[in-house]
Amino acid sequence: MIRAVKGTRDILPPDSHIWNRVEAVARNVMHSYNYSEVRTPIFEETALFARGVGEETDIVSKEMYTFDDKDGSSLTLRPENTASVIRAYIEHRLDQRPGLQKLYYIGPMFRRERPQKGRYRQFSQIGAEVIGSESPAVDAEVIEMVVEILSRCGLQGFHLIVNSVGCKECRPKFIARLKEDLTAKASQLCGDCQRRSTTNALRVLDCKIPQDQPVIDTLPSILDHLCETCAKHFSAVRTFLDDRGVAYEVRPRLVRGLDYYMRTTFEVVHGSLGAQNSVLGGGRYDGLAESLGSRVHSPGIGFSIGEDRLVMSVEEADPHANKDSIDLYIAPMGEAALRHSTTLARDLRRRGARVELAFEGKLKRAMELANKLNARYTLIVGDNEIASGLYALKNMASGEQENVTRDQLAERLYG
């Protein structure tokens, strides 16, 4: 048997309905904030991600699906979409268009990791980018919007965390300072942290081992080491979030893994997700466009929601969210009735009803199926009905049946 490859999966009905609903909510909310959809290719030149995401990140150094094209060029299945969106922004000179560029995307990303709960090799992200402003007011609006998407999906009990990771000026100074501290204290930390002390000092701050916390608490906080510009920016972001009534926690230890993040970073966690408890992550990336070759300064901020994880959480919040139903099940009795019913079904469908037509089988069988398909009504069409013009319409919930004309039928369905 050929199976879906490791880390990929089929989204079947009725689960696919939740996916559709989540996507519809996201599109609606983003539309109301005046975002427009951008669709970039699933694969790009490998160099785009190497330069955009960062050579030293785990994503680039060990998780990319990279292959050689027949002409020898190196291509990569996108592991994330911000670099692609910025590439498109530069390539098509979107900086020349009026106003901010507010773009969103929904689609699959690819990372070759060991799969586990909430982590797949092909996974879907719902993301958005605002390019063309450094204003902290933009940061606040982006964060407000993403929280709105989660709320409108019916998600409850999620937790927003924000931080500032500084800029090219203040972050390296902070990391140097942190490493200094760590060389003295590393021996008191867990094995992982001792290793991180040299390879990825910031991650030590994010360690979850309880025994390490007392030591970690003594380490310096990046928020105390921001340069003046970054500190002012972060303070303004917080003020704007407060104005908007968005609840958040400032967590100086929040570390994001992608190289391009600077200043504002944020994350939303949810308890239902297992070890991968992050349902979305985002942040500001003011230097990214230039590092990808833009001749104009194009600061930006964006986020991406892990759609698989969001769906998982939404399902948990409302296990019946994926229940499907149809408006009308038509059960024709015999050949003439079937022919009569096909045009009837077509007319009802044209007016928007969700209609299923039984092509064969006995009436009893049709009634059973109507019930299993969760039909609101079943319509029985036989010789009597065709002759009289009165159809037998059964309300499946109440069990009541009445004889109706075509117009009355439409009234029941649409009224």
Added chain:
RNA sequence: GUGGGUAUAGCUCAGUCGGUAGAGCGCUGGAUUGUGGUUCCAGAUGUCGAGGGUUCAAAUCCCUCUACCCACCCCA
């Protein structure tokens, strides 16, 4: 890449001391030739993950492999 767990019907799982395969749900048919849900009756579906070994006999014991799940790392 490293650990741990699991693998028996479409799904969720039981299967004792090694004795040749079970339940619930679902599916199909019937009780009811034009009426679903509840009920009753009947039925179908298994490479017991794969391969090898021990044995008169293996779902069960041993070895190897594979797949999936969870976790580490890291991230959405």
